[in-house]
Amino acid sequence: MALLFMDGAEHYVTADVLEKYSYQSSATVSTTRARTGSASLTGSFVGIAVAPADATVIVGFGLYAVDSLAFVQVGYNGFGSTYEQMSVRIEADGSITARTGPATGTILGQTAAGIFKYGVWNYLEVKCLVDLSAGTVTVKLNGAEVLTLTGKDTVHQPAVAAWTTVQWNLVSGAWLDDVYVCDGSGAVNNDFLGECRVVTLLPQTDAVAAGSNADFTCSTSTDHGALVDDAAPNDDTDYVSSSTLNHVDSWEYPALGYTGTIKGVQMSLSARKTDSGTRAIAAVTRPVATNRVHATNHYLGTSYAYWRAIWELNPEDSGAWEVADVDGAEFGVKVTV
Numbered sequence: 001m002a003l004l005f006m007d008g009a010e011h012y013v014t015a016d017v018l019e020k021y022s023y024q025s026s027a028t029v030s031t032t033r034a035r036t037g038s039a040s041l042t043g044s045f046v047g048i049a050v051a052p053a054d055a056t057v058i059v060g061f062g063l064y065a066v067d068s069l070a071f072v073q074v075g076y077n078g079f080g081s082t083y084e085q086m087s088v089r090i091e092a093d094g095s096i097t098a099r100t101g102p103a104t105g106t107i108l109g110q111t112a113a114g115i116f117k118y119g120v121w122n123y124l125e126v127k128c129l130v131d132l133s134a135g136t137v138t139v140k141l142n143g144a145e146v147l148t149l150t151g152k153d154t155v156h157q158p159a160v161a162a163w164t165t166v167q168w169n170l171v172s173g174a175w176l177d178d179v180y181v182c183d184g185s186g187a188v189n190n191d192f193l194g195e196c197r198v199v200t201l202l203p204q205t206d207a208v209a210a211g212s213n214a215d216f217t218c219s220t221s222t223d224h225g226a227l228v229d230d231a232a233p234n235d236d237t238d239y240v241s242s243s244t245l246n247h248v249d250s251w252e253y254p255a256l257g258y259t260g261t262i263k264g265v266q267m268s269l270s271a272r273k274t275d276s277g278t279r280a281i282a283a284v285t286r287p288v289a290t291n292r293v294h295a296t297n298h299y300l301g302t303s304y305a306y307w308r309a310i311w312e313l314n315p316e317d318s319g320a321w322e323v324a325d326v327d328g329a330e331f332g333v334k335v336t337v
Helices: 014-020 323-328
Strands: 003-007 023-025 028-030 040-042 045-049 056-065 071-075 084-090 096-100 107-110 121-129 135-141 144-152 165-169 174-183 248-251 265-271 280-286 305-311 330-335
Touching: 003 305, 014 023, 014 028, 014 305, 056 071, 056 165, 071 121, 084 121, 084 135, 096 135, 096 144, 107 144, 165 174, 248 280, 265 280, 265 330, 280 305
Parallel strands: none
Antiparallel strands: 003 174, 023 045, 028 040, 040 174, 045 165, 056 121, 056 174, 071 084, 071 165, 084 096, 096 107, 121 135, 135 144, 248 330, 265 305, 280 330
């Protein structure tokens, strides 16, 4: 799998940032400025840890900056300048630099001044091969390739030609939206995805359209969809739950209202366990009439967290997702352990 993470900042609030991301400092969800949809991230730092299958990282994101020093960093086994392999930074003159290590590191290459416009939304994509001598960095801005570097040392950690984290610095006054992170493995999504939007869909109530699976117990009333349709997690206020192996709950969703190419579908399950012992869940989709269970088991702790599962292809036919596929599918959860 090459697509590792996506986010549009529309299914959580500031208090829940660490349910979605691995690291943050003063990050807030903003509803006053968004590239698409209704929200974006701003504040100081935010970062995500992933498990890539190779040494290539591809990152895309919308960036609105009012001042210089906004940057994205690729790191290994941690966050902050100590762990960074390479950085791409917006400079005061509107140029973009690629640097070894932190955003203050040695400049590997630089674009012409003025290509990045402050005070408007831009879409940046960065592709980097982390390598001691054959490293590459390619930067795209609003679809145009603006920086291409080859034969570079893109390793700041001595003798560790790998990456596991991506971090965004928004401290100088910047907003982040429509994020994706990929590696270079697999047969799909292993290169630039192009300018993307991340569309967030929330479950519908049973009163509107009930799902085909309703094994879980409702915390109140009998409408399963109504207990999981919140725009941000409300944790123990209302929920569905089960301690029975192989129980499945699935819910209907509204239509995308969107045309275009779908790179993947990510399900974000906000969940926790309430007792000792091992408990795991997996995401489920039902594109037609069969429950398709994601291969990844998520082993729960006692605190709420978002557990993500990504289907790059429609598991019904192993083909690319089409809008009609998503519009007709149910998504939900299964107790697997």
